[in-house]
Amino acid sequence: MGRVTEIKHPLILHKLAIIRDKNTGSKDFRELLEEIATLMAYEVTRDMAVEDVQVETPVAMATCKMLAGKKLAIVPILRAGMGMVDGILKLIPAAKVGHIGLYRNEETLQPVEYFCKLPKDIEEREVIVVDPMLATGGSAADAITLLKKRGATNIKFVGLVAAPEGVAHLTKAHPDVDIYVAAIDERLNEKGYIVPGLGDAGDRLFGTK
Numbered sequence: 001m002g003r004v005t006e007i008k009h010p011l012i013l014h015k016l017a018i019i020r021d022k023n024t025g026s027k028d029f030r031e032l033l034e035e036i037a038t039l040m041a042y043e044v045t046r047d048m049a050v051e052d053v054q055v056e057t058p059v060a061m062a063t064c065k066m067l068a069g070k071k072l073a074i075v076p077i078l079r080a081g082m083g084m085v086d087g088i089l090k091l092i093p094a095a096k097v098g099h100i101g102l103y104r105n106e107e108t109l110q111p112v113e114y115f116c117k118l119p120k121d122i123e124e125r126e127v128i129v130v131d132p133m134l135a136t137g138g139s140a141a142d143a144i145t146l147l148k149k150r151g152a153t154n155i156k157f158v159g160l161v162a163a164p165e166g167v168a169h170l171t172k173a174h175p176d177v178d179i180y181v182a183a184i185d186e187r188l189n190e191k192g193y194i195v196p197g198l199g200d201a202g203d204r205l206f207g208t209k
């Protein structure tokens with residue numbers, strides 16, 4: 001069964017409180033989401049493989065550790081997932097970025113695919129799927145199904161706010177996928193929004209409503 005980790009670091013909690021505030025505008029929303037993604041990446045990459053390297057310091061030779069060079073891909077679910085990409089790239093600039101475009105049909109809440117462009121060697125890469133919102137879990141589950149169809153086997157999901165329903169759906173659909181979020185909220189409302197949540201992440205990020 002995939003692990004579910006709520007990353008409750010004080011810096012993340014503080015920034016999340018501001019991001020939830022309905023009076024926070026797009027500029028601050030964007031900056032905070034990027035910063036939180038950087039902080040979350042620190043935890044998400046904790047198990048990355050390292051290997052010994054010899055480094056000559058000004059004083060002596062030292063046996064040090066460097067990343068073992070395992071290839072990584074960050075895959076945002078459009079649009080809102082875009083807000084987390086640069087924050088992770090800051091720490092892992094060599095990662096490739098794939099894009100999966102999905103929107104939720106507002107009545108059925110089912111995800112509809114409209115775009116998919118992935119690195120050619122996606123099957124060889126560790127994949128980090130990012131989307132700030134895990135509501136019903138339909139979008140994340142479909143994006144991961146699509147990645148598996150293209151051969152990806154090592155996948156993590158990183159979000160900001162989840163509903164318990166979304167966590168349950170995603171762990172059932174993809175028990176091999178570890179989930180990292182900053183908060184698991186109370187519930188979904190009748191319109192499929194996370195309560196208390198932060199509203200529509202895509203619209204707040206891009207100022208479209």
Ligand SMILES: O=P(O)(O)OC[C@H]1O[C@H](OP(=O)(O)OP(=O)(O)O)[C@H](O)[C@@H]1O
Pocket residue numbers: 077078079080081102103104105109111131132133134135136137138139140166192200201202203
């Ligand atoms: O877990 P789910 O019930 O599938 O809901 C979560 C999805 O809904 C939002 O996207 P939205 O459809 O609003 O698209 P957008 O990012 O373009 O605004 C969000 O960014 C997730 O992708």
Ligand SMILES: O=c1cc[nH]c(=O)[nH]1
Pocket residue numbers: 080133135192193194195197198199200201202
């Ligand atoms: O609360 C929610 C649910 C889905 N998508 C969002 O952006 N917010």
Ligand SMILES: [Mg+2]
Pocket residue numbers: 080200201202203
């Ligand atoms: Mg949206």
